[in-house]
Amino acid sequence: MGYASWVDEVVAAIADPVRRRILEMLRDGDLPAGRIAEEFAISRPAISRHLRVLRESGLVRDELVGRQRRYSLDPAPLAELTDWLARLTRPSGWEHRLDALETEVHRTRRDRRAGRAKGNTA
Structure with missing residues (x-):
C-alpha cells in the first residue's frame, strides 16, 4: 500500500x-x-x-x-500517524535557516545604528 x-x-x-x-x-x-x-x-x-x-x-x-x-x-x-503528524508540525530546515538569517539581519542593522550613533560611518 x-x-x-x-x-x-x-x-x-x-x-x-x-x-x-x-x-x-x-x-x-x-x-x-x-x-x-x-x-x-x-x-x-x-x-x-x-x-x-x-x-x-x-x-x-x-x-x-x-x-x-x-x-x-x-x-x-497510530504511532506511525503520530510521527507523520509531528513531521508536519516541526519546522523544516529552511525555517531554521531563515530564522538564523533574520537574526543576523537584525544584528547587523543594530550594529550599524550603534556605529552611526557613535559618529562612525559604516
Whole structure:
C-alpha cells in the first residue's frame, strides 16, 4: 500500500466516533465482538462493518478463539500517524535557516545604528 493511501485509510478509520470508541475499548485488552457490540445502540452488523474498517486499516487484529472472534488493538499505525503528524508540525530546515538569517539581519542593522550613533560611518 502506498504511503498516501495508508495515511488516508488510517485517518478515515479514526474519523468515525464509533470506531474511535472501539479503539478506546481495545486499549486495555482484547475483546470479543459481542462485548464490543453491547456498548453501542446500533446493530451488530453495523459494528461488524466498523470492525472490518478498523481491521483493514491495520488498527485492529482479530482472532477466532473457539466460536468467538476476539479483537485487539494494533497501535503501530497510530504511532506511525503520530510521527507523520509531528513531521508536519516541526519546522523544516529552511525555517531554521531563515530564522538564523533574520537574526543576523537584525544584528547587523543594530550594529550599524550603534556605529552611526557613535559618529562612525559604516
